[in-house]
Amino acid sequence: MSNPLVDMQKPDVIFAIGTNMTECHPVAATGIKKAQAKGSKLIVADPRRIRLAEIADLYLPIRVGSDVALALAMAHVIVREGLVDRDFVADRTTGAEAFFEHVGQFTPEWASKICQVPATDIETAALWYGKADKGAIYYTLGITEHICGVDNVQSLCNLALMTGHIGREGTGVNPMRGQNNIQGAGDCGAVPANFPGFQPCNDPTSVEKFSKAYRREIDGEKGITKVAALNQCGNGIHAMIIDGENTVVSDPDRNHCEHALKSLDHLVVIDIFMTETATLADIVLPATSWGETDGVQTNTERRVQRLRKAVEPPGQARPDWWIVSEIAKRLGAHGFEYHSAKDVFNELCELSPIYNGLDWDRIDKGEYQWPVPTKDHPGTPILHIDEFKNGRGIFKVIGYRDPAEVISDEFPVWLTTGRRLQSYHTRTQTGRSAGIDYLLAEESLEVNPEDLEAWGLKDGQTCKISSARGSLEIKIKASDVSPRGTVFTSFSFADVPVNILTGSGYDPITETAELKVCPVRLDAIPDA
Amino acid sequence: MIAEAEPELKALTMTVDNQTVNFTEGETIYQVATRHLGEKIPTLCYDDRLEAFGGCRLCVVEVEGMRAPVASCTTKATDGMKVTTQTAKIEKYRKTLLEMVASENRSVDVDPLSGYASQELRTLVDHYDARTGRFAGKKSGTSNYDDKNPFILRDYDNCISCYRCVRVCAEQEGDYAINVMNRGFATQIITEFNSELRDSQCTFCGQCVQTCPTGALGDAKALRATEVEGKIEKTRSICPYCGVGCSVDIMTRGQKIVGVQPAMDGPANKGALCIKGQFAFDFVQHEDRLTQPLIKQEDGTFKEVDWDTALDAAAEGYRKVLEKYGRHAIYGVASGRAPHEAAYTMQKFIRAGFGTNYIDNCSRA
Numbered sequence: 074m075s076n077p078l079v080d081m082q083k084p085d086v087i088f089a090i091g092t093n094m095t096e097c098h099p100v101a102a103t104g105i106k107k108a109q110a111k112g113s114k115l116i117v118a119d120p121r122r123i124r125l126a127e128i129a130d131l132y133l134p135i136r137v138g139s140d141v142a143l144a145l146a147m148a149h150v151i152v153r154e155g156l157v158d159r160d161f162v163a164d165r166t167t168g169a170e171a172f173f174e175h176v177g178q179f180t181p182e183w184a185s186k187i188c189q190v191p192a193t194d195i196e197t198a199a200l201w202y203g204k205a206d207k208g209a210i211y212y213t214l215g216i217t218e219h220i221c222g223v224d225n226v227q228s229l230c231n232l233a234l235m236t237g238h239i240g241r242e243g244t245g246v247n248p249m250r251g252q253n254n255i256q257g258a259g260d261c262g263a264v265p266a267n268f269p270g271f272q273p274c275n276d277p278t279s280v281e282k283f284s285k286a287y288r289r290e291i292d293g294e295k296g297i298t299k300v301a302a303l304n305q306c307g308n309g310i311h312a313m314i315i316d317g318e319n320t321v322v323s324d325p326d327r328n329h330c331e332h333a334l335k336s337l338d339h340l341v342v343i344d345i346f347m348t349e350t351a352t353l354a355d356i357v358l359p360a361t362s363w364g365e366t367d368g369v370q371t372n373t374e375r376r377v378q379r380l381r382k383a384v385e386p387p388g389q390a391r392p393d394w395w396i397v398s399e400i401a402k403r404l405g406a407h408g409f410e411y412h413s414a415k416d417v418f419n420e421l422c423e424l425s426p427i428y429n430g431l432d433w434d435r436i437d438k439g440e441y442q443w444p445v446p447t448k449d450h451p452g453t454p455i456l457h458i459d460e461f462k463n464g465r466g467i468f469k470v471i472g473y474r475d476p477a478e479v480i481s482d483e484f485p486v487w488l489t490t491g492r493r494l495q496s497y498h499t500r501t502q503t504g505r506s507a508g509i510d511y512l513l514a515e516e517s518l519e520v521n522p523e524d525l526e527a528w529g530l531k532d533g534q535t536c537k538i539s540s541a542r543g544s545l546e547i548k549i550k551a552s553d554v555s556p557r558g559t560v561f562t563s564f565s566f567a568d569v570p571v572n573i574l575t576g577s578g579y580d581p582i583t584e585t586a587e588l589k590v591c592p593v594r595l596d597a598i599p600d601a
Numbered sequence: 602m603i604a605e606a607e608p609e610l611k612a613l614t615m616t617v618d619n620q621t622v623n624f625t626e627g628e629t630i631y632q633v634a635t636r637h638l639g640e641k642i643p644t645l646c647y648d649d650r651l652e653a654f655g656g657c658r659l660c661v662v663e664v665e666g667m668r669a670p671v672a673s674c675t676t677k678a679t680d681g682m683k684v685t686t687q688t689a690k691i692e693k694y695r696k697t698l699l700e701m702v703a704s705e706n707r708s709v710d711v712d713p714l715s716g717y718a719s720q721e722l723r724t725l726v727d728h729y730d731a732r733t734g735r736f737a738g739k740k741s742g743t744s745n746y747d748d749k750n751p752f753i754l755r756d757y758d759n760c761i762s763c764y765r766c767v768r769v770c771a772e773q774e775g776d777y778a779i780n781v782m783n784r785g786f787a788t789q790i791i792t793e794f795n796s797e798l799r800d801s802q803c804t805f806c807g808q809c810v811q812t813c814p815t816g817a818l819g820d821a822k823a824l825r826a827t828e829v830e831g832k833i834e835k836t837r838s839i840c841p842y843c844g845v846g847c848s849v850d851i852m853t854r855g856q857k858i859v860g861v862q863p864a865m866d867g868p869a870n871k872g873a874l875c876i877k878g879q880f881a882f883d884f885v886q887h888e889d890r891l892t893q894p895l896i897k898q899e900d901g902t903f904k905e906v907d908w909d910t911a912l913d914a915a916a917e918g919y920r921k922v923l924e925k926y927g928r929h930a931i932y933g934v935a936s937g938r939a940p941h942e943a944a945y946t947m948q949k950f951i952r953a954g955f956g957t958n959y960i961d962n963c964s965r966a
């Protein structure tokens with residue numbers, strides 16, 4: 074996030090797109106409710122009539138996968154009405170003229186047909202956001218889990234750049250990170266393109282720095298993504314080590330994924346439970362869990378905070394860093410003689426410019442938000458105040474693209490997937506917490522009641538849902554949250570492996586899977 | 602932008618218990634007094650995250666020139682004001698108030714597992730020596746024992762109508778799930794249609810439980826551990842679920858995790874939590890946990906082995922693949938759930954071990 078969480082209470086206009094915040098980030102959502110109580114306006118764009126939509130001042134029930142069209146038309150209106158922040162654009166950005174000309178063709182009327190919302194509402198959204206003193210954008214996976222995920226994010230950035238809604242209190246483009254330490258995994262360099270601290274793998278100085286620190290020559294080019302690696306299993310990739318993720322259930326196209334992992338010569342999985350993924354491993358190593366481990370975690374606003382051990386782990390379970398280091402040592406790798414989590418974290422701080430000013434003891438109270446380049450630096454709650462990381466903010470000329478698959482006679486219904494408040498990811502944790510079943514015992518497919526009638530289906534009935542990749546059975550739940558023609562479910566329950574259906578395409582740049590949109594067909598299952 | 606006139610900086614001062622203290626415009630007597638003298642003024646309906654309510658009258662103080670004592674939590678400080686927080690008269694008044702409250706409740710002694718603020722009433726009653734049977738016989742509220750939700754205990758025999766739960770739900774959660782019905786002895790905290798919480802707007806965030814000063818609303822999950830031996834210890838940590846990173850205190854008794862309480866000073870959450878952070882902690886000590894390294898046998902079943910055997914075999918597998926297919930045949934996937942140290946060592950394992958950048962995490966799914 075470019076801005077801190079406390080800023081959520083400060084904008085005049087909040088534009089929340091593709092984020093079911095009240096369910097996925099409930100505590101953050103309270104900030105929005107407080108902002109509204111103070112008089113800010115909330116615009117929500119989401120295909121589903123989620124709770125955030127209920128409380129919105131303006132709700133745009135856009136068709137799944139049409140976010141870019143909406144953003145383009147909003148930019149069109151902002152240019153047309155002269156709401157561009159000329160000074161900001163001149164001082165801080167580049168590529169504006171080409172972009173402003175580009176959006177000339179994308180009228181609200183044009184977008185209205187794609188997004189399936191009234192042109193006047195698109196116009197209003199643009200006027201509110203464009204005229205705001207402080208406008209802030211919030212988004213989640215509803216924006217990134219598409220083949221055009223990068224386009225989506227960039228078109229939101231374009232809106233912020235043209236209005237100068239960035240680099241100030243109460244503004245910004247703010248992705249809400251889903252998992253507790255997904256930000257931290259990136260900070261630590263667990264990505265194919267960057268060393269720790271986002272130092273590029275193809276930058277010769279960084280390569281040299283890490284080759285020296287790790288006492289071995291490291292490739293001067295980026296690695297491949299996990300998605301690419303799974304595609305090459307058995308044919309290029311022959312061994313994997315997977316830590317704490319249930320790839321088989323959470324990733325798209327489950328059959329493909331299972332097949333990929335089965336074709337490895339050697340698979341080691343580190344986890345706290347015997348997950349569906351772990352069952353495919355040759356070796357399963359028991360890790361300590363939250364509550365049993367000292368460590369560090371970075372939240373969505375880049376705040377670096379300490380986790381602390383409260384109880385001893387069960388049996389032989391060990392911290393992940395210990396397990397990985399022990400394997401590394403046995404392979405003759407250098408520099409794995411750590412005695413504690415503190416040793417590991419302090420090494421990271423030394424090697425990462427954004428953490429240089431931090432160490433284990435300094436983050437005791439969690440008051441720092443990176444970058445913290447030096448020991449006397451106060452941290453950086455708001456990014457891009459005077460300058461963007463690479464100098465100027467760049468406008469990207471983006472066009473609208475249809476999703477990888479669109480509805481057809483064979484698959485006439487849009488399926489979109491997401492998360493639910495009471496469960497988390499693949500439920501390896503919430504599913505094992507007493508009481509959660511009282512609220513959410515089984516998976517269901519949410520269908521608009523009018524659609525149910527039109528399609529001859531009934532609330533509570535089990536139906537067969539099929540996509541181009543596979544099919545499964547699922548119980549129907551009538552719900553006004555689903556718009557007509559679009560159905561919803563989550564991917565939390567292993568017995569309803571929804572990701573058998575999804576996976577129609579990937580973003581060409583990030584290779585993030587299109588989990589949000591998938592054309593499907595529903596068929597009644599005749600009573601036995 | 603319209604240039605605002607520089608506000609004239611005049612020093613505002615008042616005296617509290619004969620000490621001269623300064624304050625800023627808009628502060629209440631309670632805020633000023635507490636900031637300078639510590640927690641000298643007792644409160645019951647007060648929660649510093651919420652709008653002051655002025656319901657319990659326990660925080661009354663004497664102000665020179667005013668005939669009756671005033672509630673310090675709702676009265677604004679003014680320049681030159683002279684405040685006394687503890688006269689004999691006020692202390693007696695407070696004691697009487699507490700005696701009334703205490704006698705209406707079924708019990709002032711509630712298990713500390715009930716919630717973060719659950720000991721407030723008991724502490725005050727003991728401090729003022731206000732245990733009495735003066736009003737015995739009259740009981741306020743009724744328990745709504747019908748609610749079968751496994752998270753929140755609703756025991757209105759202990760409700761003192763401080764409205765903290767209602768206000769935290771409305772002001773902090775923005776949920777308006779509950780309200781207070783009736784007054785005095787018949788008080789009940791109800792949901793929209795006086796139904797079970799599951800059927801209301803309630804998201805089971807637990808905020809109401811944690812602010813309740815009497816245990817009328819209690820943490821039903823933590824209370825399962827009433828029988829567990831040992832002192833309650835608290836360990837400050839961060840919630841293991843989403844990217845908000847709420848600060849929590851893990852409550853333990855011996856080696857058992859018995860509950861979670863929000864950290865009121867947590868930088869990202871200031872005392873807020875959601876259902877997952879508040880109630881979904883017991884996966885940690887679930888019987889399904891892996892406790893021993895496992896190696897797959899020929900027949901597909903796993904066999905428990907010791908660490909050395911498992912680690913040697915793990916390393917051997919990579920060595921073989923390395924020899925047969927080269928460095929780029931090995932791939933690492935780090936966790937977006939585990940701490941930094943896990944992700945850092947994983948990427949180092951790949952880079953220092955094989956000299957490649959064949960590493961990723963699960964953010965792509």
Ligand code: SF4
Pocket residue numbers: 766769770774776777778779802803804805806807808809810
């Ligand atoms: S648990 Fe949260 S949402 Fe439910 S009544 Fe209490 S404060 Fe309101």
Ligand code: SF4
Pocket residue numbers: 098099100101840841842843844845846847870873874875876877878879
């Ligand atoms: S308590 Fe809820 S909102 Fe806070 S970090 Fe945990 S999951 Fe996120």
Ligand code: FES
Pocket residue numbers: 643644645646647654655656657658659660661672673674675
């Ligand atoms: S604390 Fe002031 S009236 Fe209750």
